[in-house]
Amino acid sequence: MNNRQRPYKIKLIQHSHLDIGFTDRQEKIKQLSIDFLKQVIRINEKIESGERRDWNGFKWTCEAYWSVESFLKSESKEWIVRLEQAIKKGTIELTGDYLHLSELIDEQVLVSKLKASREYADSMGVKVNSSMNVDINGCSQGYGNALVDTGIENLFTCVHTHHGMYPLKRQEPFWWEMPNGKRLLVWNGDHYHLGNDLGIEPLVMIEKEEQGNFVTTPVLHEDVLKDVYKRITSYVQELENQEYKYNFIPITVSGLYGDNCPPNGHIMDFIEAWNGMYGDEVFIEMTTVHDLFEELKNTDKEIPTYSGDWPDWWSDGVGSTPKSTKLFREAQRKLRAINGLNTENQYIEQSEIEELENNLILFSEHTWGSALANGKPWSSLAQSLRFRKDMYATQAHVRAWKALDKILYKKGEVLLSVNRPLTFKLINPNPLSVKEVVKLPVLRKWQTILLKDGFKVVEKGNGNDLVYQTENLDSSGKKIELYVELEFAPYEEKIIELMPCKQEKLIASLSPVPRDKVNDVAKLNTNNPVEANMFRLETPFVKIVWKQGDGIVSWIDKQEKKELLRGDRLYNAFTPIYEITKKREGEDIGSVRRHLGRNRKGFHVERDRGKLTNVKVLSIGPLYAKVELQYEMEGVSYFSLVLKAYANSPRVDASIRVNKDSVWEPENVYISLPFAVNQAVETETWFEKTGGLIRPRIDQLPGTCVDFYCIQEGLAMTSNDQGLVICTPDTPLIQMGSLDAKEVVLHGDTEHIKNSDLLYSWAMNNIWETNFGIELGGFHEFSYSVFWGGEYCSPQHSIETCRGLNTGIVSFYYEEN
Known part of the structure; x- marks a missing residue:
């Protein structure tokens, strides 16, 4: 400190880091959050009454509006008045964040929730223009844009660098510029427990008075203060070594060391001493x-401006709960469909939408489980927190379907009855035109008997006969799926009917194979526009070829006569890859995970590739052909890839079914996506993230993660004349580049990282030693769609098409009133 050029001022921000879970049950965390606000209110009132005049200047920053909202919903009018008095006085600070979130949440729910704090503050005449983002390792550019759009001007971040990293430099501000030119002023702070590490939260003695009451007294003798002096001056010297240019230092502190901790008035005693x-x-x-x-804006220091996405290093945790993450994503898409059908709240009350949004945002909150989640996964607390976390996704899924059922019933859905007509209504809930092969509700045995002599599908209104295709759901033929292809304008509704017709037979579509049922003939005499056998799948748009062991070795765009699989690929299309990092001598199950660092795997990781062992032709008809490719791989007892190629469009759907072994050691499962247009020459890769599109490894803040990303509905690869789109409705994580453990490169560190690098769907993992899930065992299904062509040169159009495809067409039994 002797070389110090100026006196410093520590601007101490007291808060409680909110984890909904981790330290206790989720409902207990809500109770604690409410009580912490009551404790602050009492401290404020003691200061005002003069009982603790020495604590004058005490302040408390509420990290997330969720805590305040919970207080408002549960407490009496008297308590609410006392809360608002403390807010208006400035003892309690409201911030603009609702919760600290993962990147799972989409913009529709995010914007809805971010408005809440601002609206409450406006009702009191209080200004809220700042947010506090603590612990998590990033937030999408769309999140920043949503903050700006809801009136937030400032963002204070405190990144926890466990398995992650802050961008740029810590303890420095920067302007974060959004795609629309608006800016957010960011202070890129240090760890959120820094004040506790420095000793600013004083030790407290608990003593018993003669009357029998317990009292607390802060330990503030000279030796304690000298020790804190060494820590603080050492930290200041560290900042000076990085040419720190401000005379104030923002530092956060919690009332006790840990997450979900109470306010501590004794910190004011420490400050005075x-x-x-x-x-x-x-x-x-x-x-x-x-x-x-406000103090930062009053300085004359130049603040640099950066733009781009801020990928969250911790987003990989969502891959630890693949089943509930899939439910969450489906519920989020159903909400989009609900909003498309319920534009004026004519079918669903706003309160029902809010309850659905509440469950969605609680699942996407960054806390996944207990601190014991992987070290003691059998513990009651770890199990309880995990089930409650899954419950948010389940409840969101239930509420979404209940709301959609209510809408469909009001739109004419006829429920199961003996005389239910074979008439269906189909609705496009999307704001864009869609051409789709639509699956109708299942036909059951008593219905198929009515149609045993044949039928036709007629579009009501114009009388057009529609081409259709059927599939048996079981070997008995008691349940049949029926598919029709239709084009829809935005929000358009269509009605179709099944009509008896002697010329058609109700049979599941299958090619005219030889009597031995082996599909191995190159060309069979069939009128279907699609072909499939043991070695290839072909339509007018694509030819897919596979080999035993290797899997899919070719994917030809027949219109352009070009290969869509990269020549530099290490794994073939949709090949599964399994990784395990085993414990070494002296390691326990926690330390092996801690040592993974930012690679998410150990230097000694073991890797296995799926080997293709069997092929089945499932269906061939006028609309599509479907085949099943079966693989063998370590870590799973069953792995099946079902490909569905369409007759009338350049599109292939892929469904992966897997029975995962239960393994305690850290694992990863990837699915190879080695697609490209023009062999990745002069092309750009685009990801849809919350609220917008980014080019990974280009549109990013310096110093951010370039290895994996959490995306929304899908990704696009575009060139001047071609595009290819991959929809990822169930699996949000994308790995980019090499799967090897390696020296970690951050954005801006090198020019060698490519935007057009190899891609993998990161389907599941259990790599974290805390918080995130560990149990991957059981059955899973992950869906993908791949489509391509000249109309997909625009990344915006590509992703809009992807969103529409994932949201789908709503179909139901219908009867006019």
């Missing part, structure tokens, strides 16, 4: 996030 001894060198004052940025 410190300032009395060392305040002429480093003065400490308690402040708020808003006041921090």
Whole structure:
């Protein structure tokens, strides 16, 4: 400190880091959050009454509006008045964040929830223009844009670098520019427990008075303050070594060391004692996030501007719960369909939508489970927190379907009855035109008997006969799926009917194979526009070829006569890859995971590739052909890839079914996606993330992750004249580049990382030693769609098409009133 050129001021921000779970049951965390606000209110009132006048200047920053909202919903009018008095006085600071989120949430729910804090503040005449993002390792550019659009000007971040990293430099501000030119002022802070590490949260003695009451007294003797002095001056020297240019230092502190901790008025006792001894060198004052940025704006220092996405290093945790993540994503898409059908709340009350949104955002909150999740996965707390987390996805799924059922019933859905007509209504809930092969509700035995002599499908209104295809759902033929192909304008509704017709037979579609049922003949005499056998799948648009062991070795665009699989691929299309990092001598199950660092695998990782062992032709008809490819691989007892290629469009759907073994050691499962247009020459890769599109490894903040990303509905690869789109409705994680453990490169560190690198769907993992899930065992299904052509040169159009395809067409039994 002797070389210090100026006195410093620590701007101390007291808060409680909110984890909904991790330290206790989720409902208990809500109770704690409410009680922490009551404790702050009591501290405020003691200061005002003069009982604790020495605590004057005490402040508390509420990280997330969820805590305040929970208070408002549960407490009496008297408590609410006392809360609002503390807010208006400035003792309690409201911030603009609703919760600290993973990147699973989409913009429709995010924007809805971000408005809540601002609207409540406006009702009191209080200004809220700052947000506090703590612990998590990033937030999408769309998230930043949503903050700006809801009136937030400032973002204070405190990244926890466990398995992650902050961008740029810590303890420095920057302007974060959005695609529309609007900017968010960011202070890129240090760890959120820094104040506790430095000793600013004083030790407290609990003593018993003669009357029998317990009292707390902070330990503030000279030796304690000297020790804190060494820590603080060492930290200041570290900042000076990185050419820190401000005379104030923002530092966060919790009332006790840990997450979900209460306020601590005794920190004011420490500040008074410190300032009395060392305040002429480093003065400490308690402040708020808003006041921090006001002081920053009053400086004359130049603040750099950066733009781009801020990928969250911790987003990989969503792959630890693949089943509930799939449910969550389906519920989120159903909400989009509901909003498309319920534009004026004419079918569903807004309160029902809010309950659905509440469950969606609670599942996407960054806390997945217990601190014991992987070290003691059998513990009651670990199991309880995991089931409750899954419950949010399940409840969101239930509420989404209940709301959609209500809408469909009001739109004419006829429920199961003896005389139910074979009439169906189909609705496009999307704001764009869609051409789709639509699956109708299942036909059951008593219905198929009515149609045993044949039928036709007629579009009501124009009388057009529609081409259709059927599939048996079981060997008995008691349940049949029926598919028709239709084009829809935005939000268009169509009605179709099944009519008896002697010329058609109700049989499941299958090619005229030889009597031995082996599909191995190159060309069979069939009128179907699609072909499939043991070695290839072919339509007018694509020819897919596979080999035993190797899997899919070719994927030809027949219109352009070009190979769509990359020549530099290491694994073939949709080949599964399994990784395990085994414990070494001296390691326990926790330390082997801690040592994975940012690679998400160990240097000694073992890897196995799926080997193709068997092929089945499932269906051939006028609309599509479907085949099943079966693989063998370590880590799974069953792995099946079902490909469905369409007769009238350049599109292939893929469905992966897997029975995963239960393994305690850290694992990853990837699916290879080695697709490209023009062999990845002069092409760009685009990801849909929350609220917008990015080019990974291009549109990013310096110093951010370039190995994996959490995306929304899919990705696109575009060139001047061609495009290829991959929809990922169930699996949000995408790995980019090499799967090997390697020296970690951050964005901006090198020019050698490519935007057009190899891609993998990161289907599941259990690599974290804390918080995230460990049990991957059981049955899973993951769906993908691949489509391509000249109309997909625009990334915006490509992703809009992807969203529409994933949301789908709504179909149901219908009867006019």
